[in-house]
Amino acid sequence: MPPSQLKQLKASLRDSGVLGPQQSKKQKKQNVKSGASAQNRNQREAALQAIRDRFNPFEVKATTKNVKFDYTSRDGGANASKTTARPGVTKSLGEERRRATLLREMDRRNKVGGILDRRFGENDPTMTPEERAAERFARESQKKARKESMFNLEDEDEGEFTLTHKGQSLTLDNEPQDDFEGFDDNDMGSQDGLSDSETARKRKRVFVEGEPVVDGAEGEELPERKKSKHEVMKEVIAKSKFHKAERQQIKEDDADLREELDKGLPDLFEMLRGVKPPPKPEPPKDDFSSMNPERAAVLEGISQQNHEKEYDQRLKQLTFDKRSQPTDRTKTAEEKIAEEAERLKKLEEDRVRRMRGEQPSESEDEEDEQSEDEEEDSDEESIPDDAKAFGLQQPTNETHTRPDMGVEDEDDFIIDDDLVETRSNASLEIGDSDIEGFEEESEEESEEEEEEDELINGLTFPDGRSGEASAPADSAQANEKLAYTYPCPEDHESFLHTIKDVPVIDLPTVVQRIRALHHPRLHSDNKRKLGRFAEVLVQHVSYMAEQHEHPPFAILENILRHIHSLAKSHPENVNMAFRARLRKLATERPLNLSPSDLVILTGIAAIFPTSDHFHAIVTPAHLCIARYLGQGAINSLSDFATGAYAASVFLQYQAISKRYMPEFINYVLNALYNLSPQEPKKPLGFFPIRKPEQSVALTTKSKKATPRKLRFWDVTGPESGKEEELKLSLLTTFLTLLSTASDLWTGQSAYTEIFEPAQAVLNHLRKSTTSSAPAIQVSLQSTLDKISSHLSSSRLSRRPLLLHNHKPLAIKTAIPKFEENFNPDKHYDPDRERAEASRLRAEYKRERKGAMRELRKDANFVAREQLREKKEKDAEYEKKYKRLVAEVQNEEGRAANEYEREKRARQGKS
């Protein structure tokens, strides 16, 4: 059982030494003397207070939070002290603080004034001292500038404050040479910067006068002898004279320098204009000409008016002259070459990147958009299409686009003889001299712009290129008959109408003139017009290739190069036109390519980078070729010639990127198979064999024939009686194609699989043609040798595949994630931002609550104080009132007494 309260109190009093054994009087006296009693009293007070606090249960309050047992929390007993609060103490503390701040404010309200610091940015914590200083300086100079109005009657200096740094003015209007002068002054040991600027001098002088000694030189003299005032003044005067002379000298030097510069000004102007003036004869030596125009004007007596006019003119000239802007300096030839090489290198890098199928970085967001679109599309279907991930998509409306070709079965092939032109190869002879006219145009092709200009030159820069203007006479004659202006055609019909009477040879000239006449720099609408014109040209190329009288290829080439040049400035139009052309090809005659299709496909090889991984035009063109090679008609020699051409176009497409095309190898092997005189006894490989309706195999007649280079117009069929020659030529062409392809794909991992059938076919061919076609044996043997050597090297380099050297994927873990020092009070939000936000929100809430509580307490305090004041006032008033009443009563009483006394006296008397 714990002891009673009283006993506890006694015990604690004894412990703290409040109660102790009685002290003797002597001791007490001693204590008083040494001041220990006061100390003791203080100690006693404190101890008593502590005991009081300990024994008053109302002073202590348990916190509202439920107290947890020690072992539940990690902090253990450390938290225990926090479980009690002392509201009385905190309350009194708050009261005290309020009394110190709020009460004083209240008292001072409407009574006490203060000083407001209105200096700029003084109480702005966001500004660094440097910023503050800079801002103040700017404001000050602004203010000063504002003062310089025409109505400012006051002197500049008067009433002005200037900012100083170590006594030096910070104003901007000091002339730059001040600095130098200042330094010079210091070097010369003078303490006074006698600058031209009035203000600075004044200020400095103040300092000079204020400081008794600054300089060492004078300081040394000083102890020797005190100079008289007169001497000092003399010295000062002499010094100032010396300085004056010196300044004069400097000024003159400056003027000389300026003059010299001015002398070079006309030269400078010429240089700025970029044109070398003819070396003028030395003008008669005139002092004025080499002088500052101002000075010259003054000296010559030209009126100030004139001089200013001249100055203005020059200024205007300078502002409107574009070349007066600073430009990069002219580059040397080496630099130019290096730059060009750099540019080409960059373009090549771009191309290689595209070849690898990497996307340019800036287009990423576009792709996101695209993928979003796709997602939207696929929303409609419930099942995601795996194939879509690879960019494959089924055509949505097959019915109206798929042409009825009569071949559902890809095994069968139609022959449409109408589409194959069987005209004889009536060639249109053009002498080289005829063509030279437009071949002459290009000299340097290194630079793009020049290239473009080259195609339209002669009209845009008739005078600039005199060297190239010497076109051969005959073409010039042809040109004379041509008109000089042509309308820019909006569609192909109008273009055909325009060139109705123009001989085909002059077509490039016409195109050139149209391009020159509608140069985009000449009219804002010309860009659009030329775009249309580019589309028309694409149509026209294929139109020309379809004509009966075969146009010379030089013309086609020229037009294609024009298209290429236009494609650089109008890529959209040209691309659209090519796509439209390919679409036409793909829907109308995918299995019977016409000569115009071949020309267009060749043009694509020249105009577009065919090595790209994906290209909006090249990829469909590839597909067109592949489809033709895979399924196209093979019923006549002309078909085979077309196929050979398509196959060569494909090889050209892949000359750089070296991609593989199964259709190519199928077609070539099939063609060789069909051309060989005998059928092999067993299948030669996995390539599908298609047979033409009438055999195209070599016959005994081909013994005498010799192979030649294939002509483009062989695609329309052989001349009568020369079938055997064409067969042999086709055979050699296919052999060349095969060997080129073998070179191209020699690094392929499946080279063996691709070319073993080829080897078999060639062996078969060699066996069967030894007697019938001795002419091709050489090329056959060389192709065979090449393929054999490639095959053996491919065998050597073959290794088992190692495709999956990936880092093994981690198995998805399902173990819950444990937190090491888990604290239930803490939030473990894995989302950093969200955690941060919630933390901020909680803090805000807490602060807000605290602020509200404080404000409420403040308001209470204020109300209490006001009430107290009022009470005091009331009490005072009451007191005063009472006093007055008492006074009055007193007086009244006295009067009454007197009256009584009087009355009594009168009564007494009476």
Place this chain on the structure above:
Amino acid sequence: MPAATHAAVSSKKRKSAKDGSSSSKRRAVAADSNEDATMSKITELEIQISESRKHYNNIATLLSMLDVGENAQNPNLPVAVSLCRVFSRLIAAGNLTESSRADDNEKLIVAWLKERFQEYQKALVTIMREGDASAQVTALTLSMRLVGEQVTHIPSADSYVWSSGLFMNVFEAVIEAPEGQALQAEFIEKFVKVYEDVRFHTFTRISEYASTKRTTQTLETLITILSANDTIPTPSHEFSTFYTKTSASNKKLTSVNSHKKRAQDAWLAVLSNNLSQSQRKSLLRMMVHHIEPWFTRPELLMDFLTDSYDIGGATSLLALSGLFYLIREKNLDYPQFYTKLYSLLDADLLHSKHRSRFFRLMNTFLNSSHLPVSLVASFIKRLARLALNAPPPAIVAIIPWMYNLFKNHPTTTFMMHRANHDAEFKAELDAEGMDDPFDPDEPDPTRTDAIESSVWEIVTLQTHYHPNVAAIARIISEQFTKQAYNLEDFLDYTYQGMLQGELGTEDRPFKRVPVVEYHIPKRIFTDRGLEEDGGIDTAPGSLMRNLWDFT
């Protein structure tokens, strides 16, 4: 007696012919002038017949008017129609049935009427065989009506009419009519597809008809008729739409099984006939959906299917689905099935238009996880070989399929990744390289050593000219994170579809403008400016210029 009868008939005929001819003469004159008169005369004759027996001779008159012998091409249809009415009435009235109690005279008349009826039937069949399209159709309708009347009103005629009587003649006429497309279509649309009893008897007819060897043309017609019946009765099917009322009481006609039996017989008869190659293909194509459900004993199809399967090429591909149906449903044991399947993977497979159909089936066959790995590997390797010569739509289908197989048979992944730890072998490899261990000529898929090989072919296809194909080929060298590709999404592509996917159908603005080659070549076709380059053409496009002469 027959002589007497003949005399009586002939006398009667003569008699009736007399007044008939007299009137017909008159009318004939009028007919020349006016067709309406003919019509009215026909009507009059018809009415007369129905009024009294006396006028039976009018039938002969009408028959002579019909006179198909000469103008079968363009017969007098109103006469035919009215004759049909006449005979229908007679049949309905029982005038064409001989009752045993009837006297000789009656019998004589009935016999005579029967003769006329036969004549009329013959005439109708002739019209069907030789007439023009509309006449054929009309004749068919009339004949079928007569069939109906006969079956309904002559109790004993039921089986006779259907099996060897008028219906047989009609059927044969329909099949053999030279210009009979419209007729056949009419027959199918109006009778066979509508009336279940007609269909039943048609099946019977077909099975009998096709039991002898027929020409391809005829078989084509038979197949058309048979395949028109694409709604197969369910076991609980109630037959209700009959052409003749008596059919409803016929047990055979109301049983599903007997219907199916007839159909089965008919199909079997057709299938065992000498079919042309294309017919065989088309039959195989509809085998699963249109033919097999008719069969109560599908195993009867086995011969046909195995024969077709052995033919090779596209026919084999088509037979596969039918065969698969039998294997699955009837537990057919096909020896060397996978060997046979493997042998179908030839050079033409991936170029065939039945490619996707085959792939679906092959996917099913190879779905089992219990297959030997060596077999699966052989299929993978073989298809990889074929893919080297395949069009892009086929490659697009093959590679996801391979992926699925790799995923299902992890042992086959050695074909993609074979780490070599044997130092000796490594040294040998470095010195001599290696050949493909795969033996493409081995017919047995379990012995090809494909599992020892690698799919180099697919690695080559990663550089395919078409970017999407290359992207798909690249999946085998990436991590196999996807469970399986849905093969259905990759089948059914075509060149046309891919081209359209690339080019679209109309001009749309580019999302990103395609790049243009930065360098304008000096020459495309000609040797322009060749001297400047030292006479040797190395610029882009030199290949073309070296190979081709552009003049």
